[in-house]
Each structure stands twice: as C-alpha cells, then as structure tokens.
Amino acid sequence: MRIATWNINSITARLPRLTQWLETAQPDVLCLQELKVSEDGFPRDALAALGYESVVNAGGRWNGVAVLSRVGVEDPAVGLPDAPAYDGVVEARAAAATCGGVRVWSLYVPNGREVGHPHYDYKLEWLAALRATVEQPAAGSAPFAVLGDFNIAPTDEDVWDIAEFDGATHITEREREALSALESAGMKEVHPRPLKYDVAFTYWDYRQLCFPKNKGMRIDLVYGNSAFASAVGDAYVDREARKGKGASDHAPVVVDLEV
DNA sequence: ATGACTGCAATATGCAGA
Numbered sequence: 001m002r003i004a005t006w007n008i009n010s011i012t013a014r015l016p017r018l019t020q021w022l023e024t025a026q027p028d029v030l031c032l033q034e035l036k037v038s039e040d041g042f043p044r045d046a047l048a049a050l051g052y053e054s055v056v057n058a059g060g061r062w063n064g065v066a067v068l069s070r071v072g073v074e075d076p077a078v079g080l081p082d083a084p085a086y087d088g089v090v091e092a093r094a095a096a097a098t099c100g101g102v103r104v105w106s107l108y109v110p111n112g113r114e115v116g117h118p119h120y121d122y123k124l125e126w127l128a129a130l131r132a133t134v135e136q137p138a139a140g141s142a143p144f145a146v147l148g149d150f151n152i153a154p155t156d157e158d159v160w161d162i163a164e165f166d167g168a169t170h171i172t173e174r175e176r177e178a179l180s181a182l183e184s185a186g187m188k189e190v191h192p193r194p195l196k197y198d199v200a201f202t203y204w205d206y207r208q209l210c211f212p213k214n215k216g217m218r219i220d221l222v223y224g225n226s227a228f229a230s231a232v233g234d235a236y237v238d239r240e241a242r243k244g245k246g247a248s249d250h251a252p253v254v255v256d257l258e259v
Numbered sequence: 260a261t262g263a264c265t266g267c268a269a270t271a272t273g274c275a276g277a
Contacts, residue, residue, distance in 0.1 A: 009265075009266075009276085010265085010266055010267080012266090012267095013265085013266060013267090034266095034276085036266065036267070060267095061266090061267055061268065061274095061275095062267090062274095062275075062276095111275080111276065111277060112277085113275085113276090113277085151276095151277070165277095168277080169277070170277060203277075204261095205264075205276085205277070206263095206264035206265055206276095207263075207264045207265095208263065208264085209261090209262055209263055210263095210264095211261060211262080212260080212261050212262050212263090213262095214261095217277075219277080239261090240261095242261075243260095243261045244261070247261090248265095249264085249265080249276080249277095
C-alpha cells in the first residue's frame with residue numbers, strides 16, 4: 001500500500017498537477033494540506049472520477065486538509081480533538097480516516113510565525129493536543145500514522161543552513177520537544193530517502209531560486225506506530241513534483257507499506 | 260537544467276506562508 005502526504009498550496013490552483021501526480025505516483029492514500037478552498041469548492045467529483053473518496057476539513061481561504069483514499073474510508077473524522085482556537089477560530093488543520101486497515105491523520109501544524117508571537121504559543125498548544133490524540137492509537141496494534149506539514153525541522157541538518165535560522169521558528173527546542181513527545185508516546189519517524197542531495201528536503205521557498213539552489217527544509221513528516229513503522233518498505237520525497245511552473249512549494253513524501 | 264514568489268479575496272493591495 002502506498003501512502004503519501006503533500007502540502008499542495010491551493011487545491012484549486014494545483015488540480016491539474018494533483019491529478020497528474022495521482023495518475024503517475026498511484027498512491028492508495030494521500031494526505032493533503034493547505035487546500036485553501038471552501039468545503040463547497042473542494043473538487044470531490046474530479047477526485048472521485050480517479051477513484052478517490054475524500055474526507056475533507058476545509059476552512060476557506062486558509063488552511064484546509066483532506067484524506068484521499070482509493071482503498072476505502074472508515075471512521076472519518078475532522079478536527080483534532082480538543083484543538084485550541086486561534087483568534088476565536090478552530091482552524092481546519094486535521095482530518096482522519098481508516099483506509100485499507102490503516103488509520104491516518106492528515107495534519108497542518110500551525111506555522112508559529114515568530115518565537116514569542118501568540119501564533120507560536122498556539123502552535124505548541126496544538127502540538128500538545130496532537131500528543132493527546134495519538135496516545136491510544138500509538139500504543140495499539142493496528143497500523144496508525146500521522147502525516148503532514150509539521151512546520152518543524154527535526155534536526156539542524158533538516159534545513160539548508162542552520163545559521164540562517166538563528167532566532168527563527170521551526171528549529172526551536174520547544175518545537176522539537178513536541179516531536180519527541182510523539183516518540184515517547186510510541187510513534188516513530190519514517191525517514192524518507194532523498195532522490196538527490198544528502199537530505200530529503202520537502203519545502204523550498206518560491207523566492208530567490210531556493211529550489212535550484214536546494215535551499216530547502218524537511219518539515220513535512222510521517223510518524224507511525226510500531227505496526228506502521230515495521231511495515232514500511234520504502235519512503236522517499238518526490239522532488240520531481242517541485243519542478244517547473246505551477247508547482248507547490250512543497251514536495252510529496254511517499255511511503256510504501258508491505259501490507 | 261529545476262530558474263529570480265504565490266494564492267486568495269478583492270478589485271489595490273494586504274495577508275500569510277516559513
């Protein structure tokens with residue numbers, strides 16, 4: 001079974017790219033983030049025509065996540081239990097489904113903006129809610145994974161130049177402690193292999209030739225429980241999807257399970 | 260060559276992304 005995650009930065013702008021990628025990569029399950037679309041505007045029919053059912057949590061102009069599956073959808077859920085609000089709004093940042101016997105969450109972790117900004121505290125609170133949500137399934141025997149844009153680089157090597165990030169979000173101890181908390185709950189990170197260069201970056205800014213210069217970050221992550229992690233046969237970042245005009249600024253992470 | 264931000268809501272430019 002092939003499971004992938006991709007921050008597509010607008011499903012409306014990216015629909016031609018998305019359908020092309022589904023046809024070539026042939027994922028059984030795809031977690032999407034940054035839909036940037038209303039519930040009504042989600043291209044449910046176009047995806048159904050390709051054989052995918054969709055569990056959608058869409059919030060309009062910002063955020064928005066979905067789980068696409070061509071191996072069935074059971075127990076769909078939208079929204080992280082006890083997720084904090086920001087400016088009084090509980091944003092569309094989580095959606096879940098059990099697909100072909102594998103429970104997955106598609107996650108779009110808050111950016112944090114700046115250390116000390118209210119959005120940074122919101123990010124940490126949101127990650128605490130995630131830790132609580134994974135607690136039980138992490139310890140279970142059924143395969144379970146959380147996939148998405150975590151907006152955290154797990155180590156200093158996961159950004160192109162750590163010196164450029166002095167004082168910035170995405171690399172701070174408190175953010176990385178939230179990832180460690182997932183691991184202490186029983187989740188293991190699935191490490192994708194790069195198709196080029198040393199590190200499997202998943203994000204490159206649109207500006208200043210970041211992609212050609214490989215000034216990237218590895219912030220789109222996959223964490224699975226023991227049953228999931230032990231079934232992983234291969235994992236990689238499809239950087240080809242970042243090339244050319246009309247690309248998202250993120251590349252998909254692809255995980256192949258031996259089930 | 261992979262190439263010098265992009266998408267959205269609004270309808271000019273500002274916000275957000277990280």
